Amino acid sequence: MPAVTLVIIEHDRGAISPATFEALTAARSLGADIQALTIGAAADRLAAELAPYGVNIVHQVHDDVLSDYGPEAWGEVVAQAVRALSPTFVLAAGTDRGNEVMAQAAARLDLPFSANCIEFRDGDKFEMTRIRWGGSLLEDASLTADIKLVTVAHHAVEAAFADAHGPADAIELKVSLDASLGRSIVKGRVEREAGVTLSTSPIVVGGGRGVGSADGFASLEALANELGGVVGCSRAVTNNGWRSHTAQVGQTGTRIAPDVYFACGISGAIQHWVGAMASKNIIAINTDKDANMVTKAGYAVIGDLHQVVPAITEEIRRRRS
Amino acid sequence: MKILVCVKRVPAPGSKINVTPDGRGVDAANLGYTMSPHEECAVEAAAQLIEQHGGEATVLTLGAPEAVEQVRYGVSVGAQRAVLLATTDDDWDPQRTAQAIASAIDELESVDGTFDLILFGNESADSGGFQVGIRVAHALGRPMVNGAKGLSLGDRFANVEREADAGRETYSLPLPAVVGIKEGINLPRYPTMKGRLASKKVEISTMQASGEIGGLAKITLRQPPERKSETIVLGNGPEAASAVVDILEELGVL
Ligand SMILES: Cc1cc2nc3c(=O)[nH]c(=O)nc-3n(C[C@H](O)[C@H](O)[C@H](O)COP(=O)(O)OP(=O)(O)OC[C@H]3O[C@@H](n4cnc5c(N)ncnc54)[C@H](O)[C@@H]3O)c2cc1C
Numbered sequence: 001m002p003a004v005t006l007v008i009i010e011h012d013r014g015a016i017s018p019a020t021f022e023a024l025t026a027a028r029s030l031g032a033d034i035q036a037l038t039i040g041a042a043a044d045r046l047a048a049e050l051a052p053y054g055v056n057i058v059h060q061v062h063d064d065v066l067s068d069y070g071p072e073a074w075g076e077v078v079a080q081a082v083r084a085l086s087p088t089f090v091l092a093a094g095t096d097r098g099n100e101v102m103a104q105a106a107a108r109l110d111l112p113f114s115a116n117c118i119e120f121r122d123g124d125k126f127e128m129t130r131i132r133w134g135g136s137l138l139e140d141a142s143l144t145a146d147i148k149l150v151t152v153a154h155h156a157v158e159a160a161f162a163d164a165h166g167p168a169d170a171i172e173l174k175v176s177l178d179a180s181l182g183r184s185i186v187k188g189r190v191e192r193e194a195g196v197t198l199s200t201s202p203i204v205v206g207g208g209r210g211v212g213s214a215d216g217f218a219s220l221e222a223l224a225n226e227l228g229g230v231v232g233c234s235r236a237v238t239n240n241g242w243r244s245h246t247a248q249v250g251q252t253g254t255r256i257a258p259d260v261y262f263a264c265g266i267s268g269a270i271q272h273w274v275g276a277m278a279s280k281n282i283i284a285i286n287t288d289k290d291a292n293m294v295t296k297a298g299y300a301v302i303g304d305l306h307q308v309v310p311a312i313t314e315e316i317r318r319r320r321s
Numbered sequence: 322m323k324i325l326v327c328v329k330r331v332p333a334p335g336s337k338i339n340v341t342p343d344g345r346g347v348d349a350a351n352l353g354y355t356m357s358p359h360e361e362c363a364v365e366a367a368a369q370l371i372e373q374h375g376g377e378a379t380v381l382t383l384g385a386p387e388a389v390e391q392v393r394y395g396v397s398v399g400a401q402r403a404v405l406l407a408t409t410d411d412d413w414d415p416q417r418t419a420q421a422i423a424s425a426i427d428e429l430e431s432v433d434g435t436f437d438l439i440l441f442g443n444e445s446a447d448s449g450g451f452q453v454g455i456r457v458a459h460a461l462g463r464p465m466v467n468g469a470k471g472l473s474l475g476d477r478f479a480n481v482e483r484e485a486d487a488g489r490e491t492y493s494l495p496l497p498a499v500v501g502i503k504e505g506i507n508l509p510r511y512p513t514m515k516g517r518l519a520s521k522k523v524e525i526s527t528m529q530a531s532g533e534i535g536g537l538a539k540i541t542l543r544q545p546p547e548r549k550s551e552t553i554v555l556g557n558g559p560e561a562a563s564a565v566v567d568i569l570e571e572l573g574v575l
Binding site: 012096104111127134144184185189190203246248253269283299301302314315 | 334335336337338340347358359414415416419444446447448449450451452455456458459460464465466467468483485486487488489490491492493494495503504505508509535536537538539540541542543544545548550552553554555556557558559560561562563564565566568569570572574575
């Protein structure tokens with residue numbers, strides 16, 4: 001029997017998460033037969049969507065307990081699927097859910113688990129590179145186990161179809177779930193209002209400790225409004241209570257990838273930088289010409305943000321009128 | 322109400338995270354240490370729940386003896402008790418860590434009764450393993466949800482909210498339960514004078530951490546390739562505004 005890589009398909013009521021396509025793409029680098037696992041009836045009929053990524057078989061699991069997402073129920077399904085299918089590798093997306101489900105499965109199978117990998121090397125030992133500190137540091141590590149449980153860091157690989165592929169066969173996989181697993185199933189939801197968010201906005205005007213106060217953000221808001229963008233901030237700002245944490249950019253905040261990021265009064269600590277480094281252009285505004293943010297940015301203005309930011313807004317208005 | 326918060330001591334690096342010459346750790350000379358931000362929020366969540374419902378919060382850390390600094394900090398911001406699970410070597414992979422914490426919890430609970438709630442950070446800031454809390458919960462047979470951005474207590478339930486792509490999800494976990502906390506759930510308080518005093522006086526219960534080595538082994542740490550960029554300084558002060566707007570026009574965002 002050829003070695004099998006089982007990929008856990010993360011989905012929200014049938015919609016596959018983008019990071020899962022990256023995990024499927026990374027799965028091909030392992031050279032084994034790629035099979036997928038879908039959990040819950042909402043995820044039936046995904047075979048056609050998965051086949052182009054090189055998936056040969058989709059194992060579909062149904063159970064009354066699986067009315068919605070639940071970390072314990074999903075982890076138990078993965079554990080039972082692993083026992084039934086004996087894959088060599090088990091992959092999922094390195095997302096909140098992907099990491100959570102894999103950790104649940106690992107605990108149940110008493111197996112090691114390596115989260116947020118960006119590369120695999122299968123030789124004498126199975127080795128990988130994984131991210132630490134939200135991507136500020138890399139770790140080369142080895143995983144010693146007959147069955148290797150790993151997640152693939154989001155954005156580490158670009159999702160791509162396989163060069164050649166056949167259809168994917170959907171087959172039902174029987175599991176036996178205890179009703180008690182229902183204790184951690186999603187109970188309710190509040191859908192998000194549609195609109196530009198920090199993670200998707202093409203323009204982000206970020207402020208740091210240099211802004212000085214909650215009121216100091218008024219000029220950043222004016223600039224963001226003028227450009228149709230949103231305001232972001234550093235942890236120094238959220239810690240001071242000047243802005244809510246939903247605006248925080250960085251390792252423990254939001255990853256942004258705008259066309260332009262204005263970093264105003266932000267020193268550019270590594271934990272902030274990892275959240276901002278995917279920005280296409282960075283304009284740093286700082287009194288300190290040696291600040292890390294200034295030396296890392298493509299463009300910089302040296303000066304007091306309280307003067308520079310309003311002047312930019314004014315200049316934009318002047319040219320538009 | 323009895324709450325346990327598990328925290329980790331991590332370096333607090335600035336502009337760059339330097340690796341020790343042997344590649345085994347973060348070069349923490351000249352750096353301070355802190356607890357992971359998610360865990361600071363976990364301690365705050367525990368302190369708030371104790372204020373609302375009464376009871377007692379314990380802060381536990383597994384780490385080198387110096388990690389008492391972090392459990393003392395926990396006491397200075399609202400916890401009442403402090404436990405150090407002392408380690409004597411550095412090879413604490415996630416399985417081994419979880420095993421040691423789970424058996425320490427067993428021991429603590431056999432003396433003082435069950436913790437209604439055990440809190441972890443969503444993931445540790447330094448190693449980002451995303452699993453110790455979940456493994457501990459499984460070992461104890463308790464429900465667990467990670468990534469909590471909201472936590473309240475109902476009658477024998479912990480109500481958890483977390484963010485997903487589509488919006489907020491809610492969970493209702495029967496107690497005793499385990500919850501992983503994410504930064505943003507609250508704004509952690511700063512230590513008060515009284516808190517500082519309590520943290521100096523608190524008796525640290527020290528236990529020896531023990532667990533079997535697991536299957537994930539660190540080989541070496543290294544820097545990611547650096548993105549080199551030449552910074553174009555557009556000018557000094559407000560006079561630079563016109564050059565900035567030129568760039569915005571060039572980039573096509575106006
Ligand atoms: C585990 C961990 C996770 C973390 N996660 C995050 C995270 O997700 N996001 C995050 O942001 N941080 C995070 N941090 C904190 C991070 O290390 C820094 O402390 C924080 O980013 C600093 O914020 P700052 O740049 O606003 O403040 P500072 O470092 O104090 O910098 C302020 C800057 O403003 C400049 N300035 C001052 N006045 C003016 C003025 N009038 N005009 C122009 N410039 C001015 C100064 O020159 C300086 O460069 C984390 C830390 C740890 C340990």
